[in-house]
Amino acid sequence: MSATLDLTTPASRPRPSAPASPALAQRSLLGLSREELGEALASVGVPQKQLRMRVGQLWHWLYVRGVSDFSQMANVSRDLRQTLSQHFEIRRPEIVEEQISVDGTRKWLFRFPARGAGRPVEIETVYIPEEGRGTLCVSSQVGCTLTCTFCHTGTQRLVRNLEPSEIVGQIITARERLGDFPAADTPAGAIVPSEGRLVSNVVMMGMGEPLYNYDNVKRALAVASDGDGLSLSRRRITLSTSGVVPMIPKTGEEMGVMLAISLHAVTDELRDVLVPINKKYPLEELMAACRSYPGLSNARRITFEYVMLKGVNDSLADARELVRLLKGIPAKINLIPFNPWPGTAYECSDWDQIERFADLVNDAGYASPIRTPRGRDIFAACGQLKSESERMKKGDRLALEAAVAV
Structure with missing residues (x-):
């Protein structure tokens, strides 16, 4: 195996699609504590009695399964997935x-x-x-x-x-x-x-x-x-x-x-x-x-x-x-x-x-x-x-x- 060192100029390298502009950026759920995640869900209408369950579901999908899109969260209702995608993102670098x-x-x-x-x-x-x-x-x-x-x-x-x-x-x-x-x-x-x-x-x-x-x-x-x-x-x-x-x-x-x-x-x-x-x-x-x-x-x-x-x-x-x-x-x-x-x-x-x-x-x-x-x-x-x-x-x-x- 030989080393491959990319010495091309930044302008010549292929780039992923540009991220959304800062003005339109949504809040990322990555890095939030469980308490902060619960507050975020409550802010978009998730009932108080469901918060603990929903936080557990999202935590599992984010950090155990490593999903990058709300649509991949199979045990979360379609309506909630839609709501989440409208208000939040799973922001990766x-x-x-x-x-x-x-x-x-x-x-x-x-x-x-x-x-x-x-x-x-x-x-x-x-x-x-x-x-x-x-x-x-x-x-x-x-x-x-x-x-x-x-x-x-x-x-x-x-x-x-x-x-x-x-x-x-x-x-x-x-x-x-x-x-x-x-x-x-x-x-x-x-x-x-x-x-x-x-x-x-x-x-x-x-x-x-x-x-x-x-x-x-x-x-x-x-x-x-x-x-x-x-x-x-x-x-x-x-x-x-x-x-x-x-x-x-x-x-x-x-x-x-x-x-x-x-x-x-x-x-x-x-x-x-x-x-x-x-x-x-x-x-x-x-x-x-x-x-x-x-x-x-x-x-x-x-x-x-x-x-x-x-x-x-x-x-x-x-x-x-x-x-x-x-x-x-x-x-x-x-x-x-x-x-x-x-x-x-x-x-x-x-x-x-x-x-x-x-x-x-x-x-x-x-x-x-x-x-x-x-x-x-x-x-x-x-x-x-x-x-x-x-x-x-x-x-x-x-x-x-x-x-x-x-």
């Missing part, structure tokens, strides 16, 4: 582009309609198949405010937060495209887990800082983890933050999901450069918040993400300081070989140095897998996500073409 890596990783460029006087926006979502599980990397914002210097996404300005319907819509659409709903077919030749659910894990590690869109992320993950719907275990949902310290305890108390910290440095001096939010919430405060994370135990460890940058943060002295920094925290460390992108000043650490670093951390008792780069040929790896319009605007596509040619 528009798929602008789908790319498939040689390793089976898939990346979707999704477009969402304009809100108010704004323009349509684009984000990227990535699916990573592995033996025994399939992980979906979901975006929470269009762009990012954090400007981490090693991260491609950080070079794109923040446009807006994603709504619950748009976050849930990424999960729904990915599951549909992969054939992970009862009536959907898995694409021929797709690399997916050999058994079980094809999307078994969700990580909020895509574009944006999830804790800067806290309320919408919380509502979306409540829908994703509902046991009668998408039914993702909270232990299979991981939220990654660059260190928004005041929101970390609240995340554990109210969401109850697994936590990942985008760490990348073991001193404030270096982390101020790599992850500038450290200037506001330095390492001492961040580590204190991690030590008190609700539900933390050997069975519910915090993941610390550490990108390996040649000559910057990859010395054995850094490894020893990392061990000291995390002392007393049930943790595992993901060592991430740096994924280059056009215009970056950083290089990936040499592989033998990464292994020496990993050996030292493992010897100290931390599980420290080296995360094998996935989807590099389609710019789907950690830190490489960026909307297509931003790539074009910044001139990244020419650099990308040159990188692929090499």
